[in-house]
Amino acid sequence: MTERTEKGRVRLQTQDWVLSLILPGLGHISRGWWGKGLLFLGPVMLLGATLGLGVSKQRFAWLAGPPKYWVSTTIMLVLLFLLWTWALYDLWRMVRAEQEEQYVRGYWQMASRRFSKDPKGIVGLVIILLVVHVALFAPFLVRNDPIKMDLRNFLGRPSPLHPLGQDNFGRDVLDRIIYGSRVALGIGAVATILNMFLGGFLGLLGGYFRGMTDAVFMRLLEVVNSIPFLVLVLLILSVWREGGILSLMVILGIFGLQPARIIRSEVLSVREQDYVLSAKSVGVSTWRIIMKYVLPNAIASLLVVTTMSIGVNIIVVAGLSFLGFGVRPPIPSWGAMLQEAQEYMRTAWWMAVYPGLCIIITVFGFNILGDSLRDVLDPRLK
């Protein structure tokens, strides 16, 4: 099948790489690959604009005097570097692919091809990337310190200076929302990744080996699942005097055990398949069977569950903070902002409307991405 029409050498012309070095994506465009070119150009423009803002506010680490915003700055530089090299590499690859036609496509290649034709997933991905962008470069985007109060202008209406208004301490709502995205995404992502690893591990081993470990694990799961999740988390959180971001991550990470369930059931069905049996019969080691046969089959549903549960976790964290059990003020988080807004409903609607919209947009992004991933990766799932 993989017949090569021409064994040409890779011909990347000078103008290609020069253009690509000037701005990632220009090289693609000059060769006529507009879609790919814009795919590189867009993020570069966005990062560039953010960088400009950061520099103009003198918040770019070395301009801010002592290294203060070095996390954002470093990430910015790394991302720019990656974009540049990746664009060059991609151009080289595409030029090569043009010369040697490729026929065989793997599972992931087919999946990504299906994904690129699904507007739902792309919209979701774009939303998520934008929110991640805001979270990463929050210091470059805000105008003021989100914790700094301005008591003379408390409950200020939305105005050109404060587009989304000011809260009960005169803090800018937009700035607080921007910083709040860090809390929401940070907790959502870390907790989900933690319980993906934990749950994936337990589910994988439990589902494959059955026996004692599995039985104990399932009983534990039953106890934890016997009480509404929110109530359990409320009880556990009350043990900590200071709610705090770290305890939220850990608690949600340990007790959100849905991934374990799903992985386990997936593994249970895979281990009965003929190819696992045949691998066993020719003496493949257990570890190798798990890594090479069972895990890859379970990973699609794991990915879907992960995406969706980041969204769920963001809502749960917002709910807990709203109840006063999660992230405590003055740290800006969307849930806590809504809690403060509740008292001022009659006078300051902007305090309640905008943080909520941000939660919805972000969670919606994760939900439609998850929905589309499910269609793309595993058409069997509903």
Added chain:
Amino acid sequence: MFGYTVRRLVQMVFVLFALTLLIFALLKLMPGDPAKVMAGLGARIETIEAIRVKLGLDRPWPVQYWRLISGLFNGELEAMTYHKPVWTVILERLPATFELGAFALIIALVVSIPAGMLSAIYRNSVLDYTVTTVALMGISIPVFWLALMLMLVFGVILRVLPVSGRGTAIETVVGRWSFVTWDGFRHLIIPSVALASVQMAMNARLTRASMLEVLQQEYIKTARAKGLKERVVLVKHAFRNALAPVVTNVGMQVGTLVAGAVLTETTTAWPGIGRLMIEAISRRDQAVVFGLALFLAAIYMVSYIVVDLLYAYIDPRITYD
């Protein structure tokens, strides 16, 4: 089937026992002293100590644990900060949550089932895209924010509905109910619509998926082939079969309803058991937290068992023995 039910109930007792240990441990680890909360600010140390003795907080942990457990069973356990038996506190608040949950469920089902059906029947139409998008939005909206927005629009701006609280309630033999009065009913609208939103979205998605699956079955093809009217095919053959998973899933959603109730009740000042939970935790009323958590867990687990039994009843192919 009887044997299975008994087995599940026995299993449930064990799980509940494990849960009592977990909750008791958490209660003991919580900072804050219920005696101090009860004595109020500026109380003398002797007063606090006296209350501690009265509540039995000075006894060893196993004794305290036994006190809570046995008190729950003979109904004599006093709430620490409410000056009433725990069961009285819980049962007083239960009707409020029950009517809220029931209304939310009715609203959710009345909207979501037709929506899901129609969107499956007219697959890939504008209607379908609207329903699926709105449903995805629905699972992305935090219930408490929706409640806030409804309060803002209908209570503060339009002034057509009361903003919060429960309104007039009528005392009956089985608790105080507010939906029977006009005022109480008006108060019920905002919280139950907010609470219904998630259920609505989930059930619409579920109904759509299950209807799509049914519509691909052979018997639908047969029904069409023998010349039945499309209406009859859809209503008599497809609808009934598609509904089974939706109905059983309602039982599974009790947990979501309870979690939603905690948030909705706190937002709209609805005096139900959800708000009681938050209150009791912040007052460090260990007796109420303990009783309520077990009560919720028991409801939750019984509803799971009922779902499983219902499933076997609806689909005779399933047996558990």
